Amino acid sequence: MMNRPVLSALPPGLSSLSAHWGWLLLRGIVAIVFGVLAFLWPDLTLATLVIVWGAYAVVDGAFALVYGIGGAGNRRWMYVLVGLTGILAGLAALFWPGTAVIVLVMIIGYWAFIVGVFEIIYAIQYRRAQAHPWLIGLSGCLSVVIGLLIVMCVYPVGVLSVVWLIGSYAIVYGILMTLAAIQLRRFQRRLTA
Incomplete structure:
Protein backbone atom coordinates (compact mmCIF):
# COMPACT_ATOMS: atom_id res chain seq x y z
CA MET A 1 0.00 0.00 0.00
CA MET A 2 1.29 3.43 -0.94
CA ASN A 3 2.03 6.02 1.74
CA ARG A 4 -0.11 9.07 1.12
CA PRO A 5 0.40 12.41 2.83
CA VAL A 6 -2.17 13.21 5.45
CA LEU A 7 -3.74 16.50 4.38
CA SER A 8 -4.48 17.65 7.92
CA ALA A 9 -0.83 17.11 8.93
CA LEU A 10 0.54 19.25 6.11
CA PRO A 11 2.07 22.60 6.96
CA PRO A 12 -0.17 25.48 5.87
CA GLY A 13 0.42 26.64 2.31
CA LEU A 14 2.13 23.50 0.97
CA SER A 15 -0.83 22.45 -1.16
CA SER A 16 -0.94 25.90 -2.79
CA LEU A 17 2.85 25.81 -3.22
CA SER A 18 2.66 22.47 -4.96
CA ALA A 19 0.21 23.97 -7.44
CA HIS A 20 2.96 26.40 -8.48
CA TRP A 21 5.70 23.84 -9.08
CA GLY A 22 6.23 25.31 -12.55
CA TRP A 23 7.72 28.51 -11.08
CA LEU A 24 10.30 26.46 -9.23
CA LEU A 25 11.08 24.50 -12.39
CA LEU A 26 11.54 27.70 -14.37
CA ARG A 27 13.90 29.09 -11.68
CA GLY A 28 15.94 25.90 -11.94
CA ILE A 29 16.14 26.01 -15.72
CA VAL A 30 17.15 29.67 -15.77
CA ALA A 31 19.90 28.99 -13.19
CA ILE A 32 21.25 26.07 -15.26
CA VAL A 33 21.28 28.19 -18.43
CA PHE A 34 23.15 30.95 -16.61
CA GLY A 35 25.71 28.46 -15.26
CA VAL A 36 26.25 26.87 -18.66
CA LEU A 37 26.75 30.31 -20.24
CA ALA A 38 29.46 31.05 -17.68
CA PHE A 39 31.32 27.91 -18.79
CA LEU A 40 30.71 28.33 -22.53
CA TRP A 41 32.39 31.74 -22.47
CA PRO A 42 35.46 31.18 -20.28
CA ASP A 43 37.02 34.39 -21.59
CA LEU A 44 33.97 36.27 -20.36
CA THR A 45 35.03 39.22 -18.29
CA LEU A 46 33.80 39.48 -14.75
CA ALA A 47 31.93 42.68 -15.62
CA THR A 48 30.00 40.86 -18.36
CA LEU A 49 29.30 37.96 -15.99
CA VAL A 50 27.93 40.42 -13.45
CA ILE A 51 25.57 41.86 -16.10
CA VAL A 52 24.36 38.37 -17.10
CA TRP A 53 23.97 37.47 -13.43
CA GLY A 54 22.08 40.73 -12.85
CA ALA A 55 19.53 39.75 -15.49
CA TYR A 56 19.22 36.29 -13.92
CA ALA A 57 18.77 37.73 -10.41
CA VAL A 58 16.03 40.11 -11.58
CA VAL A 59 14.14 37.27 -13.31
CA ASP A 60 14.61 34.90 -10.36
CA GLY A 61 13.59 37.62 -7.91
CA ALA A 62 10.51 38.41 -9.98
CA PHE A 63 9.43 34.75 -9.88
CA ALA A 64 9.85 34.63 -6.09
CA LEU A 65 8.07 37.97 -5.66
CA VAL A 66 5.11 36.94 -7.82
CA TYR A 67 4.72 33.75 -5.83
CA GLY A 68 5.09 35.59 -2.52
CA ILE A 69 2.42 38.11 -3.42
CA GLY A 70 0.01 35.60 -4.96
CA GLY A 71 0.74 32.59 -2.73
CA ALA A 72 -1.17 31.33 0.25
CA GLY A 73 -0.14 30.79 3.84
CA ASN A 74 1.65 32.82 6.45
CA ARG A 75 5.15 32.30 5.00
CA ARG A 76 4.65 34.47 1.92
CA TRP A 77 6.85 37.19 3.38
CA MET A 78 9.91 34.96 2.87
CA TYR A 79 9.27 34.79 -0.87
CA VAL A 80 8.61 38.52 -1.02
CA LEU A 81 11.89 39.21 0.80
CA VAL A 82 13.87 36.78 -1.38
CA GLY A 83 12.26 38.29 -4.48
CA LEU A 84 13.01 41.87 -3.48
CA THR A 85 16.59 40.95 -2.56
CA GLY A 86 17.13 39.31 -5.94
CA ILE A 87 15.58 42.18 -7.88
CA LEU A 88 17.58 44.84 -5.99
CA ALA A 89 20.86 42.93 -6.30
CA GLY A 90 20.20 42.26 -9.99
CA LEU A 91 19.35 45.90 -10.71
CA ALA A 92 22.50 47.03 -8.91
CA ALA A 93 24.52 44.72 -11.15
CA LEU A 94 22.77 45.97 -14.28
CA PHE A 95 23.02 49.68 -13.51
CA TRP A 96 26.59 49.71 -12.16
CA PRO A 97 28.43 46.86 -13.94
CA GLY A 98 31.78 48.54 -14.44
CA THR A 99 32.06 50.88 -11.50
CA ALA A 100 33.05 48.36 -8.87
CA VAL A 101 33.08 44.77 -10.07
CA ILE A 102 34.38 43.50 -6.72
CA VAL A 103 31.47 45.17 -4.92
CA LEU A 104 29.02 43.58 -7.34
CA VAL A 105 30.61 40.17 -6.86
CA MET A 106 30.20 40.74 -3.12
CA ILE A 107 26.51 41.49 -3.77
CA ILE A 108 26.27 38.12 -5.54
CA GLY A 109 27.83 36.49 -2.48
CA TYR A 110 25.49 38.21 -0.03
CA TRP A 111 22.50 37.42 -2.24
CA ALA A 112 23.43 33.72 -2.32
CA PHE A 113 23.85 33.72 1.45
CA ILE A 114 20.48 35.41 2.12
CA VAL A 115 18.61 33.15 -0.31
CA GLY A 116 20.30 30.12 1.28
CA VAL A 117 19.26 31.11 4.80
CA PHE A 118 15.63 31.49 3.75
CA GLU A 119 15.69 28.19 1.89
CA ILE A 120 17.03 26.45 5.00
CA ILE A 121 14.26 28.05 7.08
CA TYR A 122 11.72 26.90 4.50
CA ALA A 123 13.09 23.35 4.54
CA ILE A 124 12.89 23.20 8.33
CA GLN A 125 9.32 24.52 8.35
CA TYR A 126 8.16 21.99 5.74
CA ARG A 127 10.32 19.05 6.89
CA ARG A 128 7.29 16.77 7.52
CA ALA A 129 5.72 17.42 4.13
CA GLN A 130 7.09 14.29 2.39
CA ALA A 131 7.54 16.33 -0.75
CA HIS A 132 10.73 18.26 -1.48
CA PRO A 133 12.12 20.05 1.62
CA TRP A 134 15.43 18.19 1.71
CA LEU A 135 16.21 19.42 -1.83
CA ILE A 136 15.41 23.01 -0.89
CA GLY A 137 17.45 22.63 2.30
CA LEU A 138 20.37 21.23 0.32
CA SER A 139 20.19 24.11 -2.16
CA GLY A 140 20.04 26.49 0.81
CA CYS A 141 23.18 24.98 2.33
CA LEU A 142 24.91 25.23 -1.05
CA SER A 143 23.87 28.88 -1.36
CA VAL A 144 25.14 29.72 2.12
CA VAL A 145 28.51 28.04 1.50
CA ILE A 146 28.97 29.63 -1.94
CA GLY A 147 27.89 33.02 -0.62
CA LEU A 148 30.44 32.82 2.19
CA LEU A 149 33.15 31.63 -0.21
CA ILE A 150 32.50 34.51 -2.57
CA VAL A 151 32.41 37.11 0.20
CA MET A 152 35.51 35.81 1.99
CA CYS A 153 37.64 34.79 -0.99
CA VAL A 154 36.86 37.23 -3.79
CA TYR A 155 40.11 39.17 -3.46
CA PRO A 156 42.76 36.41 -3.58
CA VAL A 157 41.26 34.39 -6.44
CA GLY A 158 41.42 35.18 -10.14
CA VAL A 159 38.59 36.38 -12.32
CA LEU A 160 38.27 33.05 -14.10
CA SER A 161 38.01 31.23 -10.77
CA VAL A 162 35.15 33.48 -9.68
CA VAL A 163 33.37 32.94 -13.01
CA TRP A 164 33.71 29.16 -12.67
CA LEU A 165 32.65 29.21 -9.01
CA ALA A 170 24.26 28.14 -10.69
CA ILE A 171 24.24 24.73 -12.39
CA VAL A 172 24.07 22.73 -9.15
CA TYR A 173 21.49 25.12 -7.68
CA GLY A 174 19.41 24.87 -10.85
CA ILE A 175 19.52 21.07 -10.77
CA LEU A 176 18.36 21.06 -7.14
CA MET A 177 15.52 23.51 -7.92
CA THR A 178 14.48 21.36 -10.91
CA LEU A 179 14.45 18.21 -8.77
CA ALA A 180 12.45 20.03 -6.08
CA ALA A 181 9.92 21.11 -8.73
CA THR A 192 -5.37 15.50 -6.35
CA ALA A 193 -5.61 11.70 -6.63
Missing part, protein backbone atom coordinates in the same frame (compact mmCIF):
# COMPACT_ATOMS: atom_id res chain seq x y z
CA ILE A 166 29.51 31.20 -9.79
CA GLY A 167 28.78 29.10 -12.89
CA SER A 168 29.18 25.82 -10.97
CA TYR A 169 26.96 27.11 -8.20
CA ILE A 182 9.59 17.50 -9.90
CA GLN A 183 9.02 16.40 -6.29
CA LEU A 184 6.38 19.10 -5.83
CA ARG A 185 4.67 17.99 -9.05
CA ARG A 186 4.52 14.40 -7.76
CA PHE A 187 3.21 15.68 -4.44
CA GLN A 188 0.51 17.67 -6.23
CA ARG A 189 -0.56 14.59 -8.19
CA ARG A 190 -0.90 12.63 -4.94
CA LEU A 191 -2.98 15.43 -3.42
Whole structure:
Protein backbone atom coordinates (compact mmCIF):
# COMPACT_ATOMS: atom_id res chain seq x y z
CA MET A 1 0.00 0.00 0.00
CA MET A 2 1.29 3.43 -0.94
CA ASN A 3 2.03 6.02 1.74
CA ARG A 4 -0.11 9.07 1.12
CA PRO A 5 0.40 12.41 2.83
CA VAL A 6 -2.17 13.21 5.45
CA LEU A 7 -3.74 16.50 4.38
CA SER A 8 -4.48 17.65 7.92
CA ALA A 9 -0.83 17.11 8.93
CA LEU A 10 0.54 19.25 6.11
CA PRO A 11 2.07 22.60 6.96
CA PRO A 12 -0.17 25.48 5.87
CA GLY A 13 0.42 26.64 2.31
CA LEU A 14 2.13 23.50 0.97
CA SER A 15 -0.83 22.45 -1.16
CA SER A 16 -0.94 25.90 -2.79
CA LEU A 17 2.85 25.81 -3.22
CA SER A 18 2.66 22.47 -4.96
CA ALA A 19 0.21 23.97 -7.44
CA HIS A 20 2.96 26.40 -8.48
CA TRP A 21 5.70 23.84 -9.08
CA GLY A 22 6.23 25.31 -12.55
CA TRP A 23 7.72 28.51 -11.08
CA LEU A 24 10.30 26.46 -9.23
CA LEU A 25 11.08 24.50 -12.39
CA LEU A 26 11.54 27.70 -14.37
CA ARG A 27 13.90 29.09 -11.68
CA GLY A 28 15.94 25.90 -11.94
CA ILE A 29 16.14 26.01 -15.72
CA VAL A 30 17.15 29.67 -15.77
CA ALA A 31 19.90 28.99 -13.19
CA ILE A 32 21.25 26.07 -15.26
CA VAL A 33 21.28 28.19 -18.43
CA PHE A 34 23.15 30.95 -16.61
CA GLY A 35 25.71 28.46 -15.26
CA VAL A 36 26.25 26.87 -18.66
CA LEU A 37 26.75 30.31 -20.24
CA ALA A 38 29.46 31.05 -17.68
CA PHE A 39 31.32 27.91 -18.79
CA LEU A 40 30.71 28.33 -22.53
CA TRP A 41 32.39 31.74 -22.47
CA PRO A 42 35.46 31.18 -20.28
CA ASP A 43 37.02 34.39 -21.59
CA LEU A 44 33.97 36.27 -20.36
CA THR A 45 35.03 39.22 -18.29
CA LEU A 46 33.80 39.48 -14.75
CA ALA A 47 31.93 42.68 -15.62
CA THR A 48 30.00 40.86 -18.36
CA LEU A 49 29.30 37.96 -15.99
CA VAL A 50 27.93 40.42 -13.45
CA ILE A 51 25.57 41.86 -16.10
CA VAL A 52 24.36 38.37 -17.10
CA TRP A 53 23.97 37.47 -13.43
CA GLY A 54 22.08 40.73 -12.85
CA ALA A 55 19.53 39.75 -15.49
CA TYR A 56 19.22 36.29 -13.92
CA ALA A 57 18.77 37.73 -10.41
CA VAL A 58 16.03 40.11 -11.58
CA VAL A 59 14.14 37.27 -13.31
CA ASP A 60 14.61 34.90 -10.36
CA GLY A 61 13.59 37.62 -7.91
CA ALA A 62 10.51 38.41 -9.98
CA PHE A 63 9.43 34.75 -9.88
CA ALA A 64 9.85 34.63 -6.09
CA LEU A 65 8.07 37.97 -5.66
CA VAL A 66 5.11 36.94 -7.82
CA TYR A 67 4.72 33.75 -5.83
CA GLY A 68 5.09 35.59 -2.52
CA ILE A 69 2.42 38.11 -3.42
CA GLY A 70 0.01 35.60 -4.96
CA GLY A 71 0.74 32.59 -2.73
CA ALA A 72 -1.17 31.33 0.25
CA GLY A 73 -0.14 30.79 3.84
CA ASN A 74 1.65 32.82 6.45
CA ARG A 75 5.15 32.30 5.00
CA ARG A 76 4.65 34.47 1.92
CA TRP A 77 6.85 37.19 3.38
CA MET A 78 9.91 34.96 2.87
CA TYR A 79 9.27 34.79 -0.87
CA VAL A 80 8.61 38.52 -1.02
CA LEU A 81 11.89 39.21 0.80
CA VAL A 82 13.87 36.78 -1.38
CA GLY A 83 12.26 38.29 -4.48
CA LEU A 84 13.01 41.87 -3.48
CA THR A 85 16.59 40.95 -2.56
CA GLY A 86 17.13 39.31 -5.94
CA ILE A 87 15.58 42.18 -7.88
CA LEU A 88 17.58 44.84 -5.99
CA ALA A 89 20.86 42.93 -6.30
CA GLY A 90 20.20 42.26 -9.99
CA LEU A 91 19.35 45.90 -10.71
CA ALA A 92 22.50 47.03 -8.91
CA ALA A 93 24.52 44.72 -11.15
CA LEU A 94 22.77 45.97 -14.28
CA PHE A 95 23.02 49.68 -13.51
CA TRP A 96 26.59 49.71 -12.16
CA PRO A 97 28.43 46.86 -13.94
CA GLY A 98 31.78 48.54 -14.44
CA THR A 99 32.06 50.88 -11.50
CA ALA A 100 33.05 48.36 -8.87
CA VAL A 101 33.08 44.77 -10.07
CA ILE A 102 34.38 43.50 -6.72
CA VAL A 103 31.47 45.17 -4.92
CA LEU A 104 29.02 43.58 -7.34
CA VAL A 105 30.61 40.17 -6.86
CA MET A 106 30.20 40.74 -3.12
CA ILE A 107 26.51 41.49 -3.77
CA ILE A 108 26.27 38.12 -5.54
CA GLY A 109 27.83 36.49 -2.48
CA TYR A 110 25.49 38.21 -0.03
CA TRP A 111 22.50 37.42 -2.24
CA ALA A 112 23.43 33.72 -2.32
CA PHE A 113 23.85 33.72 1.45
CA ILE A 114 20.48 35.41 2.12
CA VAL A 115 18.61 33.15 -0.31
CA GLY A 116 20.30 30.12 1.28
CA VAL A 117 19.26 31.11 4.80
CA PHE A 118 15.63 31.49 3.75
CA GLU A 119 15.69 28.19 1.89
CA ILE A 120 17.03 26.45 5.00
CA ILE A 121 14.26 28.05 7.08
CA TYR A 122 11.72 26.90 4.50
CA ALA A 123 13.09 23.35 4.54
CA ILE A 124 12.89 23.20 8.33
CA GLN A 125 9.32 24.52 8.35
CA TYR A 126 8.16 21.99 5.74
CA ARG A 127 10.32 19.05 6.89
CA ARG A 128 7.29 16.77 7.52
CA ALA A 129 5.72 17.42 4.13
CA GLN A 130 7.09 14.29 2.39
CA ALA A 131 7.54 16.33 -0.75
CA HIS A 132 10.73 18.26 -1.48
CA PRO A 133 12.12 20.05 1.62
CA TRP A 134 15.43 18.19 1.71
CA LEU A 135 16.21 19.42 -1.83
CA ILE A 136 15.41 23.01 -0.89
CA GLY A 137 17.45 22.63 2.30
CA LEU A 138 20.37 21.23 0.32
CA SER A 139 20.19 24.11 -2.16
CA GLY A 140 20.04 26.49 0.81
CA CYS A 141 23.18 24.98 2.33
CA LEU A 142 24.91 25.23 -1.05
CA SER A 143 23.87 28.88 -1.36
CA VAL A 144 25.14 29.72 2.12
CA VAL A 145 28.51 28.04 1.50
CA ILE A 146 28.97 29.63 -1.94
CA GLY A 147 27.89 33.02 -0.62
CA LEU A 148 30.44 32.82 2.19
CA LEU A 149 33.15 31.63 -0.21
CA ILE A 150 32.50 34.51 -2.57
CA VAL A 151 32.41 37.11 0.20
CA MET A 152 35.51 35.81 1.99
CA CYS A 153 37.64 34.79 -0.99
CA VAL A 154 36.86 37.23 -3.79
CA TYR A 155 40.11 39.17 -3.46
CA PRO A 156 42.76 36.41 -3.58
CA VAL A 157 41.26 34.39 -6.44
CA GLY A 158 41.42 35.18 -10.14
CA VAL A 159 38.59 36.38 -12.32
CA LEU A 160 38.27 33.05 -14.10
CA SER A 161 38.01 31.23 -10.77
CA VAL A 162 35.15 33.48 -9.68
CA VAL A 163 33.37 32.94 -13.01
CA TRP A 164 33.71 29.16 -12.67
CA LEU A 165 32.65 29.21 -9.01
CA ILE A 166 29.51 31.20 -9.79
CA GLY A 167 28.78 29.10 -12.89
CA SER A 168 29.18 25.82 -10.97
CA TYR A 169 26.96 27.11 -8.20
CA ALA A 170 24.26 28.14 -10.69
CA ILE A 171 24.24 24.73 -12.39
CA VAL A 172 24.07 22.73 -9.15
CA TYR A 173 21.49 25.12 -7.68
CA GLY A 174 19.41 24.87 -10.85
CA ILE A 175 19.52 21.07 -10.77
CA LEU A 176 18.36 21.06 -7.14
CA MET A 177 15.52 23.51 -7.92
CA THR A 178 14.48 21.36 -10.91
CA LEU A 179 14.45 18.21 -8.77
CA ALA A 180 12.45 20.03 -6.08
CA ALA A 181 9.92 21.11 -8.73
CA ILE A 182 9.59 17.50 -9.90
CA GLN A 183 9.02 16.40 -6.29
CA LEU A 184 6.38 19.10 -5.83
CA ARG A 185 4.67 17.99 -9.05
CA ARG A 186 4.52 14.40 -7.76
CA PHE A 187 3.21 15.68 -4.44
CA GLN A 188 0.51 17.67 -6.23
CA ARG A 189 -0.56 14.59 -8.19
CA ARG A 190 -0.90 12.63 -4.94
CA LEU A 191 -2.98 15.43 -3.42
CA THR A 192 -5.37 15.50 -6.35
CA ALA A 193 -5.61 11.70 -6.63
